[in-house]
Amino acid sequence: MLLSFLSLCLGLALAVPNPAPAPHPMVTPAPRAPALDSRDLIQEWDNYVNSVVSGLGSTVSNYIASGVPQFFQDLPTGKDVEAKLGIADRDLDAKPTQVLNLPAYGNYTDNGEWSVFVHGNVYKVPDISEGTLNNLADGFLIGTEMDEIPPNAQRQARNMTASIFVVQQGEVNVTIDFVAGDNGGGGTERGVIEAAGGSQMIQVPDETTDQGDFAGWLKMENTTGPNGGYLLRGNETNKIQTLEMHAQGTDSGNATAYLVPPRGTTIISDIDDILRVTKIWDPEEGVLNSFTRPFIPWLNMPELYAEWARTVDDLHFHYLTTTPEQATRNYMEFTFATYPLGSFDTRPLNFSDVTATLSIRKHLLDCIFETFPRRKFILVGDTSNSDVMKAYPQLAKDHPNTVQCIWLRNTSSTDYTYRFPYNTSGFEGLPASQYMFFRVPDDLKGLDLAGGSCVNTTFAQNVSFGMQGAALGSDAGGMAVLRSGIWAMIAALLVTALAV
Incomplete structure (x- = not known):
C-alpha cells in the first residue's frame, strides 16, 4: 500500500508535467559539572538511548528516535474498532456514510488541462455512549483522568476520541462535485481568487481501500461557469484559483481545491509547535494539548502568516x-x-506500519515537489522533529533550484521543558543564506519573500554541524535531565500502548 500510494502520487504527477509559462530567549544554564567532550556526549546519548529502547521493540525505538508523538500512533481502525466496541457491520448499516475530503492542490499539465490530486477517507460513526467514550478517552490521557478535568475539557476529549473510533469503509466509489464561484473575487489572500468556471462531477478512478482511503488525479474540463466565466490557464496567471469540492452522498465531505500555477512560491508548513502549541516532547502536555485543551496558536504566528x-x-x-x-x-x-x-x-491510514509512518513526511514532500518542479518552496518546521531535520536539508540538496528557504524554530531556545538535543548535520554544505534557526515569529518579520530573502541578519546563527541543544548542555547534569526526560517519555509510551 505504501508503494502504491507513492506511485499514484508521483507517477501521475510526473505524467502531467508543467509547461514553461508565458512571460508575464536562550535558557540560562545551571552551574556546570566538569564538561564532557562533545563527541563523548553524543556517544553517551547514543549508547543510552540504544540501551533503554533496545528491549522495548522497534516500534517504540523508532518513534522515540523520530520524535513522532506516540499518542497518535497505532490507533484502531475498521474491524479493530468494531471488536473494541462490541459492534458488527450490521450495526452500521443504517448509519450515513461520511467523508473526510482533504483540501487538494492541482497543477497545470502540458496538455493545457488542470489536474487535481484528491485524497481523503470514507467512514461511518458508530453509536458510542458517553460512559464508553469516557473510558476510551482515559486510555489516552497521561497523568490525569476524565473525572479530574473540567467539563469543557471532558467534552473535547470525548469529541477527539469519537473521531478516532470510527469504522472505515472499503470498496466505496467516491464522486467529487467541483463548484465554481460566481464573482471571481478573492478573500484576504492576495494570491488567491475564486475560479470563474470548471464546475463538474468526477468519480475517483479507484474504490476506497480496506482502510477507507481514496486518492487520485482528476483531470478537469474547462466548463463555463456563472456569467460565462472559465478556468484561467496556468501559464496565463500567477493566481491560485479555488473550486469548492463536495463528496457526493454526504454533507461531511466539503473542502476546497487549489489550482496552483507552475511558477510562484509555496510555503510548506508543519503544524505542531509551529502553528499551534503542542509540546510533543512532553508526553503529558502533548496529550492534554491535543485531547482536552482548545488548540491555541503559537505566539503571534497567525499575524505573520496573514501578512505574507x-x-x-x-x-x-x-x-x-x-x-x-x-x-x-x-x-x-x-x-x-x-x-x-x-x-x-x-498521513493516510494505509501508512500504518512503523516504517511507513516514519517515512510518510518525505513521501508527501516528494509528491508536491515533483508536481511543481518550477515553483519556489519555503519549508517551515521546528528542531523537535527529527524527520524535518533530515528531510528539509535533503530536499534542498536534491532540489537546489527549488528550495528557497528553510526556517526552523529552535525549540530549545524558548521552551525550558524541551531537553532533547537535535542534529544539524544535514545542513552541512548548504549555503548559510538558505536556512535560519529562529526563536520567535518576530525573527521572521521583514524578510522579503518575493525577493528570496531567508535570513534575519540582526542575530547570529552560529550553527555547527552535529548534535545541538543549549538547554541540554555538554555536562553530567544535562545528561541527567536528558535521562529523566527519556524515562518519562518511555513510561508515557508504554501507558498509551497498553491502554490502546
Missing part, C-alpha cells in the same frame, strides 16, 4: 502533518480558522 498572504502575489500555503486521518478534522478546523487557506496533507 496579504502582500505576496503568487503565494500558496500547503499544510502538512503526520497526524493520522482520524484526528485531522480538529487540525484543519483550527488551521483554517487561524491561518490563511491552503491545501492540506496528512
Whole structure:
C-alpha cells in the first residue's frame, strides 16, 4: 500500500508535467559539572538511548528516535474498532456514510488541462455512549483522568476520541462535485481568487481501500461557469484559483481545491509547535494539548502568516502533518480558522506500519515537489522533529533550484521543558543564506519573500554541524535531565500502548 500510494502520487504527477509559462530567549544554564567532550556526549546519548529502547521493540525505538508523538500512533481502525466496541457491520448499516475530503492542490499539465490530486477517507460513526467514550478517552490521557478535568475539557476529549473510533469503509466509489464561484473575487489572500468556471462531477478512478482511503488525479474540463466565466490557464496567471469540492452522498465531505500555477512560491508548513502549541516532547502536555485543551496558536504566528498572504502575489500555503486521518478534522478546523487557506496533507491510514509512518513526511514532500518542479518552496518546521531535520536539508540538496528557504524554530531556545538535543548535520554544505534557526515569529518579520530573502541578519546563527541543544548542555547534569526526560517519555509510551 505504501508503494502504491507513492506511485499514484508521483507517477501521475510526473505524467502531467508543467509547461514553461508565458512571460508575464536562550535558557540560562545551571552551574556546570566538569564538561564532557562533545563527541563523548553524543556517544553517551547514543549508547543510552540504544540501551533503554533496545528491549522495548522497534516500534517504540523508532518513534522515540523520530520524535513522532506516540499518542497518535497505532490507533484502531475498521474491524479493530468494531471488536473494541462490541459492534458488527450490521450495526452500521443504517448509519450515513461520511467523508473526510482533504483540501487538494492541482497543477497545470502540458496538455493545457488542470489536474487535481484528491485524497481523503470514507467512514461511518458508530453509536458510542458517553460512559464508553469516557473510558476510551482515559486510555489516552497521561497523568490525569476524565473525572479530574473540567467539563469543557471532558467534552473535547470525548469529541477527539469519537473521531478516532470510527469504522472505515472499503470498496466505496467516491464522486467529487467541483463548484465554481460566481464573482471571481478573492478573500484576504492576495494570491488567491475564486475560479470563474470548471464546475463538474468526477468519480475517483479507484474504490476506497480496506482502510477507507481514496486518492487520485482528476483531470478537469474547462466548463463555463456563472456569467460565462472559465478556468484561467496556468501559464496565463500567477493566481491560485479555488473550486469548492463536495463528496457526493454526504454533507461531511466539503473542502476546497487549489489550482496552483507552475511558477510562484509555496510555503510548506508543519503544524505542531509551529502553528499551534503542542509540546510533543512532553508526553503529558502533548496529550492534554491535543485531547482536552482548545488548540491555541503559537505566539503571534497567525499575524505573520496573514501578512505574507496579504502582500505576496503568487503565494500558496500547503499544510502538512503526520497526524493520522482520524484526528485531522480538529487540525484543519483550527488551521483554517487561524491561518490563511491552503491545501492540506496528512498521513493516510494505509501508512500504518512503523516504517511507513516514519517515512510518510518525505513521501508527501516528494509528491508536491515533483508536481511543481518550477515553483519556489519555503519549508517551515521546528528542531523537535527529527524527520524535518533530515528531510528539509535533503530536499534542498536534491532540489537546489527549488528550495528557497528553510526556517526552523529552535525549540530549545524558548521552551525550558524541551531537553532533547537535535542534529544539524544535514545542513552541512548548504549555503548559510538558505536556512535560519529562529526563536520567535518576530525573527521572521521583514524578510522579503518575493525577493528570496531567508535570513534575519540582526542575530547570529552560529550553527555547527552535529548534535545541538543549549538547554541540554555538554555536562553530567544535562545528561541527567536528558535521562529523566527519556524515562518519562518511555513510561508515557508504554501507558498509551497498553491502554490502546
